[in-house]
Amino acid sequence: MALVERAMVLSIVLVAMHISFSYAAVYKVGDSAGWTTLGNIDYKKWAATKNFQLGDTIIFEYSAKFHNVMRVTHTMYKSCNASSPIATFTTGNDTIKITNHGHHFFFCGVPGHCQAGQKVDINVLKVSPVASSPSPYSSALASPPTVPASNVPAPSSPSNAPPLKFIALKMIMGFWAIPFLVHF
Numbered sequence: 001m002a003l004v005e006r007a008m009v010l011s012i013v014l015v016a017m018h019i020s021f022s023y024a025a026v027y028k029v030g031d032s033a034g035w036t037t038l039g040n041i042d043y044k045k046w047a048a049t050k051n052f053q054l055g056d057t058i059i060f061e062y063s064a065k066f067h068n069v070m071r072v073t074h075t076m077y078k079s080c081n082a083s084s085p086i087a088t089f090t091t092g093n094d095t096i097k098i099t100n101h102g103h104h105f106f107f108c109g110v111p112g113h114c115q116a117g118q119k120v121d122i123n124v125l126k127v128s129p130v131a132s133s134p135s136p137y138s139s140a141l142a143s144p145p146t147v148p149a150s151n152v153p154a155p156s157s158p159s160n161a162p163p164l165k166f167i168a169l170k171m172i173m174g175f176w177a178i179p180f181l182v183h184f
């Protein structure tokens with residue numbers, strides 16, 4: 001019976017982790033408007049609502065006749081200086097996979113467009129819920145059954161505001177870990 005319960009708890013935890021962590025998101029910059037100077041799109045606001053993660057994909061969709069995409073340094077980004085971009089994309093449907101933490105600065109290199117607001121900062125926060133905050137429940141599951149339930153550490157609340165899905169995962173894991181611990 002204990003074995004069945006243990007298998008059930010583990011499978012639920014694994015399913016929850018799979019749902020929460022394994023799907024890389026695809027973001028189209030500017031959503032349906034795309035990458036443009038029309039309509040005064042606030043790309044800063046657009047980016048602020050996203051929770052970019054490693055492995056996510058950013059798509060710039062635009063008319064290649066009128067725009068392009070340049071990846072630039074912070075200094076160049078601030079001053080809209082297009083003289084020496086890190087990379088330039090010109091297909092009109094540029095797919096960029098995010099593989100590093102930190103800021104990724106992009107603007108349109110057509111004169112005047114960056115100044116008009118066609119610029120975006122894709123910031124991938126250093127804080128990774130999986131790496132920086134190991135769940136106390138996974139260690140509780142792995143430890144011998146002699147550990148009294150009272151010694152199980154309470155769920156810590158990371159100071160850097162984890163995404164809601166992570167909090168939800170912790171709740172799910174906590175919920176299922178309780179009968180497991182009580183059993184022993």
Ligand SMILES: *[C@@H]1O[C@H](CO)[C@@H](O)[C@H](O)[C@H]1NC(C)=O
Pocket residue numbers: 079081082083084
């Ligand atoms: C733009 O950047 C280049 C290279 O960093 C620099 O030489 C140039 O002075 C900058 N231009 C302006 C207008 O800031």
Ligand SMILES: *[C@@H]1O[C@H](CO)[C@@H](O)[C@H](O)[C@H]1NC(C)=O
Pocket residue numbers: 061093095
């Ligand atoms: C842009 O590329 C993506 C795949 O990378 C594709 O799904 C999409 O249909 C393309 N859009 C256009 C307008 O070509």
Ligand SMILES: [Cu+2]
Pocket residue numbers: 036037066067068108109110113118
């Ligand atoms: Cu442009």
